Amino acid sequence: MTGLGDSRHVVVVGASLAGTRTAQNLRALGHTGPITLIGAEAELPYDRPPLSKDLLVSDWSDETVEGFRLATSAELDDLNLDLRLGVAATALDPDTRQVTLADGASVDYDVLVIATGAAARPSPWRPASGLLQLRTLSDARAIAARLALREPVVVVGGGFIGTEIAAAAIKLGCPVTVVDPVAEPMTRIVGPEVAGSLVDLHRANGAATRFGVGVVDIRGEAGALTVVLDDGSELTASTAIVGIGSVPGTAWLEGSGLTLDNGVVTDARLRAIGVDDIYAIGDVARWPHPGLGAHRAEHWTNSSDQARFVAAAIAQDAVLEYSSTDYVWSDQYDWKVHTVGWRDPQGSSVLVGDLAADGRVAVVHADADGNACGAVTINWVRALNQARRLLMAGDTAEAIAEQLEQLTVRAA
Ligand SMILES: Cc1cc2nc3c(=O)[nH]c(=O)nc-3n(C[C@H](O)[C@H](O)[C@H](O)COP(=O)(O)OP(=O)(O)OC[C@H]3O[C@@H](n4cnc5c(N)ncnc54)[C@H](O)[C@@H]3O)c2cc1C
CATH class of the missing domain: 3.50.50.60 (FAD/NAD(P)-binding domain)
Known part of the structure; x- marks a missing residue:
């Protein structure tokens, strides 16, 4: 049937x-x-x-x-x-x-x-109150109510969701510290070429960062939390928001x-x-x-x-194998981060553009066998769309990077 x-x-x-x-x-x-x-x-x-x-x-x-x-x-x-x-x-x-x-x-x-x-992956740390996580609309309401106090916030987890919350908290006037055990937490998603720029972006917008340091404990209560770090230091906060995956x-x-x-x-x-x-x-x-x-x-x-x-x-009884478009976006302050395809940590990458000079950049990824497999862009949707098309056409990473270079030449 x-x-x-x-x-x-x-x-x-x-x-x-x-x-x-x-x-x-x-x-x-x-x-x-x-x-x-x-x-x-x-x-x-x-x-x-x-x-x-x-x-x-x-x-x-x-x-x-x-x-x-x-x-x-x-x-x-x-x-x-x-x-x-x-x-x-x-x-x-x-x-x-x-x-x-x-x-x-x-x-x-x-x-x-x-x-x-x-x-949300449950927090291993359980203070009496004041620790929140974000997955649902009611979680977001609860977080917004805490941010409205404009009191210090510690965000645990420097992935997309944690850093977006940090950006929102800063916009709402809260002093914010983001903690993550990885030195450049976005590396896994965007690669090392641009992960450092995202760290700089957060600092430039006023977030304090404690990257490369893990959390050992969070104790206390809403308004008076202590976040204990694995280098022995402590942070005080009114609210802790834990975004450590799902x-x-x-x-x-x-x-x-x-x-x-x-x-x-x-x-x-x-x-x-x-x-x-x-x-x-x-x-x-x-x-x-x-x-x-x-x-x-x-x-x-x-x-x-x-x-x-x-x-x-x-x-329709369609008998096909699922093939993903592998498209992801994140807003970080006023930056638009997009990824298409994937990144092979064993592979290589080609950088196109200069983020500091032009405010935009693209990175094209190849896998360990040298086949183009993905791209990341910051503030450059045109390059993203072009890369997406060329990836689907099976072009090499170098050929894709050359085409993206042409976009910068034409725009100059
Ligand atoms: C804060 C936040 C920001 C995000 N931002 C981005 C972004 O910028 N870009 C991006 O690409 N992706 C983003 N995502 C991810 C994206 O939202 C998810 O990939 C998407 O919601 C997944 O949809 P889903 O329906 O598979 O699962 P979910 O959205 O998780 O929905 C699953 C639903 O199933 C219900 N459910 C669970 N168990 C049961 C049960 N036993 N019986 C009945 N119902 C059940 C849950 O209550 C839930 O409503 C974000 C996610 C979050 C949380």
């Missing part, structure tokens, strides 16, 4: 980006059968990137918050879903094709899409028999290994990436692309 007129019941667990987009794409592609969308959060689905950016420094009016919804309630109504928000799935039985919910209900499916994303939302799948290993492990068609009628997508899925091997991407575009891919697989 395939394509238009398909009456199979599709159950989607996780009602955020990947889950909501799956339901929307299924309807857009003509799936006429029932769709149940189950979400642990009571909120109408919303977008997460603004939580550490625009929304964190916003006025928090209803109108502003509603602007970040992934769909209005009218749009969700039009999808004709069995929408169950505020109730988590607690168990899965692939043999009986049944999902059990926290309210005691059970839901039978013909096809299951697991889109339960990820949660853990995939797989706890409810323990005992289901699915292969779980830092996510739901899938085949190249995003089907849970060995199970044809269960897909896993978005931040919870660990799929065979052509360059990175078994990989759990934690990025907006990947979740959105995988939702579209799986909806096509279900509604």
Whole structure:
């Protein structure tokens, strides 16, 4: 039973980006059968990137918050879903094709899409109060309330989310210190060529940085926290915000028999290994990436692309292997950081442009075999788009860098 007129019941667990987009794409592609969308959060689905950016420094009016919804309630109504928000799935039985919910209900499916994303990696340090983490809209509200006090903040974790929160805190007038055990924390994502510039950017904007130093403990309470570092020094803060990565939302799948290993492990068609009628997508899925091997991407575009891919697989019986666009962005103060493809730590890179002189730069990555595999740009969307196109065309890193050089020549 395939394509238009398909009456199979599709159950989607996780009602955020990947889950909501799956339901929307299924309807857009003509799936006429029932769709149940189950979400642990009571909120109408919303977008997460603004939580550490625009929304964190916003006025928090209803109108502003509603602007970040992934769909209005009218749009969700039009999808004709069995929408169950505020109730988590607690168990899965692939043999009986049944999902059990926290309210005691059970839901039978013909096809299951697991889109339960990820949660903030829990803080190992537990002061009495004043320590916050960011993953949900309510987390962002709680952080915004603390930042409104304009009191000192320590951000633990110098990745994209931690540094975006630091930038927001500075904008709101808080003294900020960012701590990370890695000397140039962005290296893993953008590579060593530009990671140092991002560190400098934070310092230039007034953030104190303690990079290359780990946290040993955070004690005290809101307004009077002590952050103990592994070099023996201590920081005092009113609020600590801990952004040390994420853990995939797989706890409810323990005992289901699915292969779980830092996510739901899938085949190249995003089907849970060995199970044809269960897909896993978005931040919870660990799929065979052509360059990175078994990989759990934690990025907006990947979740959105995988939702579209799986909806096509279900509604149109498309038999394809998922291929990622590998596109990621981050806003750091007024800088726009973009990456496409991936970076092989064993590979090499070519730098194009001069960030200090021109305010923009591109880095083209090659893997250990010399094949071009990715690019990073700062404040240079045109170069990013060009690099993306050339990467897809299979050009070498040197050829891509030469073409990007031409952009600087033409602009001069
Ligand atoms: C603060 C922040 C900023 C970000 N900024 C960027 C950015 O600038 N660029 C970028 O590319 N990406 C960014 N991301 C990442 C991006 O938002 C994620 O990749 C995307 O949200 C993943 O979507 P998802 O639907 O797979 O998972 P999630 O968004 O994690 O959603 C999963 C949903 O499933 C629900 N759920 C979990 N368990 C259950 C259960 N048992 N039953 C029912 N429901 C369940 C959760 O409550 C949640 O609503 C950011 C993320 C955060 C948190």
